[in-house]
Amino acid sequence: MGAKEDLEILDRITSEFNLECKVQRKGRIWLDTPTEGFVDFCKWLKEQGFTHLSAISAIDWPDEGTYQLAYHLWSYQDRILITLKVKIDRQNAVMDSVTEVWDGSAEAHEREIHELFGVKFEGNNNLTPLFLEDWEGLPPFRKDFDWREYVRGKYYDRQNERERVYYD
Amino acid sequence: MAVKESTKLKRLIKAIWIFNWFNSCGFIELVPVVASRWDMERFGMIIVGSPRHADVLFIAGYQTLKSIKRARRVYEQMAAPRVVIALGACTMTGGMYWDSYNTVKKLSDYIPVNMYIPGCPPRPEAVFEACAKIFQHVEEMD
Numbered sequence: 001m002g003a004k005e006d007l008e009i010l011d012r013i014t015s016e017f018n019l020e021c022k023v024q025r026k027g028r029i030w031l032d033t034p035t036e037g038f039v040d041f042c043k044w045l046k047e048q049g050f051t052h053l054s055a056i057s058a059i060d061w062p063d064e065g066t067y068q069l070a071y072h073l074w075s076y077q078d079r080i081l082i083t084l085k086v087k088i089d090r091q092n093a094v095m096d097s098v099t100e101v102w103d104g105s106a107e108a109h110e111r112e113i114h115e116l117f118g119v120k121f122e123g124n125n126n127l128t129p130l131f132l133e134d135w136e137g138l139p140p141f142r143k144d145f146d147w148r149e150y151v152r153g154k155y156y157d158r159q160n161e162r163e164r165v166y167y168d
Numbered sequence: 169m170a171v172k173e174s175t176k177l178k179r180l181i182k183a184i185w186i187f188n189w190f191n192s193c194g195f196i197e198l199v200p201v202v203a204s205r206w207d208m209e210r211f212g213m214i215i216v217g218s219p220r221h222a223d224v225l226f227i228a229g230y231q232t233l234k235s236i237k238r239a240r241r242v243y244e245q246m247a248a249p250r251v252v253i254a255l256g257a258c259t260m261t262g263g264m265y266w267d268s269y270n271t272v273k274k275l276s277d278y279i280p281v282n283m284y285i286p287g288c289p290p291r292p293e294a295v296f297e298a299c300a301k302i303f304q305h306v307e308e309m310d
Contacts, residue, residue: 132270133234140269147269155262155273166266 009080012048017041029082035095038086042071042101049075050082053102056109058117060143065090067119071098088119097123116141177249177306183212184299187222187246189239194228194255197289206292213299219245224302227279228289230258230265231272236279243279253298254281257288264288 006023013021013031021031033041050073059068071084088095098106100123108130110121115129118139129135138145156163188198201208202215216222219242231239243252254275257263262273275281285298 131232131234133237148267150269151267154269 006080009048009078009082016044024083027080029080031082031084033084033086035086035088038084039096039098039101042084042098045073045082046101049077052076053098053105053109054081056106056113058113058119058141060090060117060141062090062143067093067117069095069113069119093117093119095119095121097121099124115139118142173249174306183214184224185216185222186213186224186226187216187219187242188226188228189242190226190228191231191235192229192256192258194258194289197287197292198226198228198255198295201292201295206296208296208299211299211303219243220247222246223249224251224253226253226255227259227275227281228255230256230263230268231275231278232270233272234270236272240279251282251302252279253283253285253302255285255287255290255295257286260284260286 006026006029010021010023010029013019019031019033021029024030052074054072054074056072057070059070061068066087067090069086069088071086073082073084074080075082086095097110099110099121107124107126110119110124111127111130113119114121114124114127115132115135116139121127132140137150140147152166156166158164158167188195190198200206208214213224219225223246225243225246227239243250254260258265258271259275259281262268262271265271266273272278275284283298283302285294287294
């Protein structure tokens with residue numbers, strides 16, 4: 001079986017699902033996906049050969065009040081990278097977990113996003129912090145987290161002559 | 169008869185056993201110290217696998233709030249007399265991570281440090297100079 005072209009994959013996706021998608025460039029497909037039925041869609045894509053979940057990334061849009069999650073899927077067979085873009089509410093950041101589809105690799109990525117952005121992944125039963133033990137305060141990768149202010153409060157003393165420079 | 173602390177140290181200094189605790193780039197500069205170019209074994213310094221055997225603890229680079237807990241456990245397992253040498257700018261002020269929310273800024277707030285070696289990362293020569301100062305200090309003890 002030869003490698004399929006981008007458009008062939010795209011046609012197959014649009015005939016099965018009603019989604020907005022485009023070929024960004026050769027071998028790269030962008031898809032805007034809704035949260036409903038997301039896991040089923042992922043399962044279907046995995047059956048089509050997208051067996052490798054290379055990363056999940058999160059983008060914070062505070063003005064819009066959303067997080068955008070981007071799932072990067074790779075097909076070894078067709079050499080195509082699909083990016084699934086999902087928008088979720090920022091205040092009530094809950095997303096269905098894809099651990100049942102991609103297992104351990106999904107678990108680690110979701111754990112990291114849970115720790116750094118505070119997104120809750122329902123169905124992932126290991127969301128313990130990866131790097132931040134005993135963390136209090138906002139998830140640090142949120143855009144409204146003022147890390148400099150946090151560091152001053154936690155580590156530096158204005159009265160200390162050596163550390164006053166951090167306040168100027 | 170109780171052996172004097174300085175006598176103990178002088179005996180010890182014939183063979184310094186080192187335990188390394190490296191988080192970051194400090195390791196890169198310590199490798200040549202171990203290897204044949206600078207070869208610290210000439211001075212009886214050798215890396216050991218367990219902190220319980222070690223006399224000296226080398227801590228290189230920034231510590232995160234997670235790793236500092238492990239570093240303290242390593243330190244607590246070492247038998248006295250013990251020496252802690254901190255390498256690099258990160259251990260002194262946080263270095264380039266001075267405004268990171270998750271790194272230790274000054275190592276001696278968490279672990280007693282006997283000597284800081286500045287540098288980003290420190291050169292092997294600086295590491296040897298620090299060790300030489302400790303040797304000298306021990307030899308001058310009463």
